[in-house]
Amino acid sequence: MGADGTGDVRVGDLDETALLARVVPLMPTEALLGPGDDAALVAAPDGRVVATTDVLVEFRDFRRDWSSGADVGWKAVAQNVADVAAMGGRCTGLLIGLSVPTDLEVAWVEDFARGVAAACACFGAVVVGGDLSAASEVVVSVTALGDLQGRPPVLRSGARPGDVVAVAGVLGRSGAGLEVLQRNGSAAPREEELVTVHRRPQPPVAAGPAAALAGATALMDVSDGLLRDAGRIAAASAVTVELTTTGALGEWSRALGPERGLEHVLTGGEDHALLGCFPPEAVLPTPFAPVGRVGVAGPHPVLVDGRPWTGSTGWDHFAR
Amino acid sequence: MGADGTGDVRVGDLDETALLARVVPLMPTEALLGPGDDAALVAAPDGRVVATTDVLVEFRDFRRDWSSGADVGWKAVAQNVADVAAMGGRCTGLLIGLSVPTDLEVAWVEDFARGVAAACACFGAVVVGGDLSAASEVVVSVTALGDLQGRPPVLRSGARPGDVVAVAGVLGRSGAGLEVLQRNGSAAPREEELVTVHRRPQPPVAAGPAAALAGATALMDVSDGLLRDAGRIAAASAVTVELTTTGALGEWSRALGPERGLEHVLTGGEDHALLGCFPPEAVLPTPFAPVGRVGVAGPHPVLVDGRPWTGSTGWDHFAR
Incomplete structure (x- = not known):
């Protein structure tokens, strides 16, 4: 395979910096301050921020033979923006922790990033930060931040008889x-x-x-x-x-x-x-x-x- | 062992609700809205929020024979509040994704939560949300949110000759x-x-x-x-x-x-x-x-x- 990674380059063939350089540009990363420093900075216009996190684990929540990297990336975004919507908010930023086996193809990780990007385009979200590490199975942890546009959050506890x-x-x-x-x-x-x-x-x-x-x-x-x-x-x-x-x-x-x-x-x-x-x-x-x-x-x-x-x-x- | 879990109860012996009921009360969870709904709500007084995420993976970032559950919980909090401090901010909330093997002792998870709580007390942080799932090794993903108190973030890019x-x-x-x-x-x-x-x-x-x-x-x-x-x-x-x-x-x-x-x-x-x-x-x-x-x-x-x-x-x- 070539050094351009068109072949079966594995995650362990690259160092973290090189891997991030291939994956981060595939995703939309607008924010007051996006990935690259110790932390991101995200607008919270009404002085509050909605925050939720979900973890997807290979073999439990998905199988790589049933879902592509792009499918997994899409789903990880979708379930977190859904939680923000469920408070009555809109998503203002995503942080994505991705842990992968060192023998996983880099192409899978790139495909994952493309699925994240596709979901972001569909749901109006951006990636503001993340972390990439090695593990023995793929684990995706996403945190979504959101904005309520000045409204109170809609909780689970407000239903009344007759509704x-x-x-x-x-x-x-x-x-x-x-x-x-x-x-x-x-x-x-x-x-x-x-x-x-x-x-x-x-x-x-x-x-x-x-x-x-x-x-x-x-x-x-x-x-x-x-x-x-x-x-x-x-x-x-x-x-x-x-x-x-x-x-x-x-x-x-x-x-x-x-x-x-x-x-x-x-x-x-x-x-x-x-x-x-x-x-x-x-x-x-x-x-x-x-x-x-x-x-x-x-x-x-x-x-x-x-x-x-x-x-x-x-x-x-x-x-x- | 007794139903009170003083013995070697395993994670797989409890359902998710029962496990959360044992673990969440061990941690400080103050926020505008803390764990329990689809998402949390955290104050962002100056209309912006600092956000950072880090993942700790067993065998790579820690070993359970070298570090207790409390040590791992402490470290996961410490490294994330450090990233908020590194922007010049103070931590306003943590979201903790914890994936554990089903045969892990519930006592380990409780110990982890106590370590999180100890670090929160030390660093002035609170837990506002999280997710708990099963995996073949322990994976801890923490997102920290922070407040800059109206100041610009301190980036890596501002150093000048003579500093x-x-x-x-x-x-x-x-x-x-x-x-x-x-x-x-x-x-x-x-x-x-x-x-x-x-x-x-x-x-x-x-x-x-x-x-x-x-x-x-x-x-x-x-x-x-x-x-x-x-x-x-x-x-x-x-x-x-x-x-x-x-x-x-x-x-x-x-x-x-x-x-x-x-x-x-x-x-x-x-x-x-x-x-x-x-x-x-x-x-x-x-x-x-x-x-x-x-x-x-x-x-x-x-x-x-x-x-x-x-x-x-x-x-x-x-x-x-």
Whole structure:
């Protein structure tokens, strides 16, 4: 292979400076002060900054034979900007910690950076800092910073009985796409689309600030499945989230098939849709679709068509 | 062992919620909005926020048989607050991503959190958010946020010929302490002190804002060794950093012994001292000690007593 790295150059063939010189220019890095000094400096116009962090670990959160470097970079950005949107904010900067095996191809790291860049372009984000180190498996840790434009953050704890429950985005497709990959066979065209959603989720980031402006009383990113995440709003707000499958939830279920569709919609993770609660008189901003109502606290945090759901309830990082 | 976890409970025995419930309360978590929602909210009083991230990887950056969980937690905080100080700022919040093997003792994670808490108390920091996941080795990713109190950031690029070069903190001890551990034998009492510095570095964080107030033209955290980091100031400022071993550098070298002392002082990493450049008329703030002068750019970025150093020049994450 050539010294220009077009061949199978490995991470361990380069020193850190040389690797950074190849990767950093691939990403958008605008800020008051971007990468290169001890720290970055990011604008925080209203005197506060939203901050959230998520870690993606190879074999647990992704597999390199199922997702390209660009897919992993995209997803790491997407799930963090979704968390900023879920406070009602817009992302102002990302810090990306990337740990990789020394025998990983440099091309994978470059591909990762291109996926980060593509997601940044899609979601209106920039990379302001990061760290690169060696590890025995790929670990991606992203911190996203955000701006609330002077508004209060929209928490999980503000839902009130009578509120409308609504979702921006489509649920169940990422989990269904993961199932296609796990089946390890060829995928029908419709299934390819689900796999793409799994690899490159598209959180509706503009819906976060829009929900805040529309008076949302509670808002969160659906990353661990609707039932589990709705349960978190129910717990934080001391209410019951009463979902109905007659509207959008049913429509999404039917699109995923009669056998597992509803289970995917209710328990599939990583779609990074936004789950919001709105006062009954609020006009739901695009693309929020109503999926239920908030009720008073009861024996079950979440009901589906009036009954507790008895199946599995989402992903746990440690459960055996 | 009992359900209270006093025995050898493993991470995989608990779900994520249960593990977080044991770990989060051990750490100081004050903020406008701390952990528990999709993101935290941190004050940024002057409308800007300093942000930096560092990743620590087991086997590369620490070993669990050489450092306790508390040591690792301490060090992860210390090196990030040092980066904020190196911009002239004070830390306003930390986000901590922790990935651990499922067979790791929960007690290790609790010990880690106590080390984070001890460092927070020492350096005046708080934890505002984080993420916990499973991995095959321990990976700690910390993002630190900071406040410049209205001042411009102190960059690496502002050093000017004629400036005084000064260091706050003591150099060489962490590297010497690491060497004691690598020797794998018993340590003399003086050596135990060096090992403690290696395990729990004490960046002089108050010296960062003090340097900014004193008019520092350049400032950085010495994490990769004095020569290497001084070379970064030299490159960014287009100057030569001319170190002299007659003062503090010589004193620190002698304390570490005649054979390897100077090498440790010049090339040892992870002391997290602050390296600053000050106009000749500036009064050096405590505890900065002069270690040289800034000269015009020349063939070597850094000189030691007028000559280029010919030994090793510090740590690289990927070099073979």
